[in-house]
Amino acid sequence: MTASHRLHTEDEPDLDPDTAVPGDGTVAEQAARPSSGRRGVIGLVVLLVLLGTTVATLVLWLVDRAGEADRAAALDAARAAAVALSSISAETADADVQRVIDSGTGEFGDLFRQNLDSYVQMVRDSKVGSTGEITEAGLVSADANSAEALVAVRSEVRNAQSPDAEPRLYRMKLDLVKEGDRWLVGTLNFVS
DSSP, X not given: OOGGGOOOOTTSOOOOXXXXXXXXXXXXXHHHSOOHHHHHHHHHHHHHHHHHHHHHHHXXXXXXXXXXXXXXXXXHHHHHHHHHHHOEESTTHXXXXXXXXXXXXXXXXXXXXXXXXXXXXXXXXXXXXXXEEEEEEEEEEEOSSEEEEEEEEEEEXXXXXXXXXXXXXXXXXXXXEEETTEXXXXXXXXXX
């Protein structure tokens, strides 16, 4: 009797893959079932993919948060520079002009540094008093090293010829650059 025509007893498992019943522990079922080693490798691959996805998501979130904080810092610097420029008094001219200089770099900073003494003297001689406040401000564009902001300022201005405060409105376009961890005004233009 050949192996394929052999009679089976009830205690013997059926080894014919075509007649095997699922779950009866036949060789065909055991071959189709992944080994515990293969299951472990698949589990490890799935775990690594999930871990990689989580890390990538976290990194993107942190980069976005850092960019958001950087944009907010640039806008804060633009606001501070606009207030410094529009808030000058004859009594505190040296400190007021120094605040403007400290907020600037490049063309903007050089303008005030080169004319510091004459600017302070003009403010004192004219008895200028000006207090500015931001009414609107926003970033037009920003990247890691530069930003452009538009700022609207309302200022109360008085001087020797007009001792009563007169309201003035200014709109400024500020180009900012990042130097180290500080945003500074590189150029400032009044816009209509």
